[in-house]
Amino acid sequence: MAGISDFAVQVPSPLVELRDMALDRHDIRLYLKRDDLIHPDIPGNKWRKLKYNIASAKEQNATSLLTFGGAYSNHIRATAAAGHYIGFRTIGIIRGEEHLPLNPSLDYAVSLGMHLSYLDRASYRTKTSPAILNQLHDMFGEFYLIPEGGSNELALAGCKELPQEIDINFDTICCACGTGGTLAGIAAGLRPGQQALGFSVLKGGDFLRNDVSDLQRRTFGEDTGNWSIACDFHMGGYARRNRELDDFIESFERRHGFRLDWVYVAKMMYGIFSMIEQGKFPQGTTLIAVVTGERQPLDV
Numbered sequence: 001m002a003g004i005s006d007f008a009v010q011v012p013s014p015l016v017e018l019r020d021m022a023l024d025r026h027d028i029r030l031y032l033k034r035d036d037l038i039h040p041d042i043p044g045n046k047w048r049k050l051k052y053n054i055a056s057a058k059e060q061n062a063t064s065l066l067t068f069g070g071a072y073s074n075h076i077r078a079t080a081a082a083g084h085y086i087g088f089r090t091i092g093i094i095r096g097e098e099h100l101p102l103n104p105s106l107d108y109a110v111s112l113g114m115h116l117s118y119l120d121r122a123s124y125r126t127k128t129s130p131a132i133l134n135q136l137h138d139m140f141g142e143f144y145l146i147p148e149g150g151s152n153e154l155a156l157a158g159c160k161e162l163p164q165e166i167d168i169n170f171d172t173i174c175c176a177c178g179t180g181g182t183l184a185g186i187a188a189g190l191r192p193g194q195q196a197l198g199f200s201v202l203k204g205g206d207f208l209r210n211d212v213s214d215l216q217r218r219t220f221g222e223d224t225g226n227w228s229i230a231c232d233f234h235m236g237g238y239a240r241r242n243r244e245l246d247d248f249i250e251s252f253e254r255r256h257g258f259r260l261d262w263v264y265v266a267k268m269m270y271g272i273f274s275m276i277e278q279g280k281f282p283q284g285t286t287l288i289a290v291v292t293g294e295r296q297p298l299d300v
């Protein structure tokens, strides 16, 4: 089995300044934390969330990783890739029925050796109940369990390291939120006076505030109180897009030569530029935007 240190990831990820007239007009500095460059097959925040889980799985001498996700989950793909490169058997428990041919996302996971199994939606809701877990152990033997979306205490510990890699002064660090695990971890790594700002990619993402707070209390014993979530930039909901978002992605690419992942990163960036235009950040503010991943989602 390859050691975790043999597996080439680019950490710390680069920090690059984004120059844009809109920023100059409002006297804002914006830096991109390029976590998309950590590994070509593993979106950056997924790597940060897996890192200590993989270390813990190794410590327990586990040979299999089992996790859960929807049919388009980046986390499923990232777990498959991590297993492939580091040498774990991987099992992906997918919500809903099997559809053949597999979509490109699941096809990719299978090509990296992941074994897929499906749970109907009702069972999926109780996927971590003892009854279902026993069933999974009967089917697959021993495994190291990683929760849906990868957000557990060890995932937060991995994300907490992100702001500690940044050696410039900044006021606010921004990231996209799916489960909120990345935001919860990042906020815990900030210095006094700094803030974390999440952008929900889910419609009705207000519940995320409870989830982030719960995750932080489970992991660090307290809610760090230095974060907030903007819930108005979901553009229709998870894996939904609209004309405004597409236009923004086009114009961003024309200005910066860099195409934003539309499921997560583009919604955050759209939100940041909207809030700048609305004067939500004081003049002189320095922002960090975490490019959590760049992979273009396949066929959503």
Ligand SMILES: *Cc1c(COP(=O)(O)O)cnc(C)c1O
Pocket (backbone or CB within 6 Å): 043, 045, 046, 074, 075, 149, 151, 176, 177, 178, 179, 180, 181, 182, 183, 261, 264, 265, 292, 293, 294
């Ligand atoms: C999964 C993912 C997120 C969301 O991370 P959470 O910790 O679930 O909030 C953000 N960006 C990208 C690119 C992702 O793949």
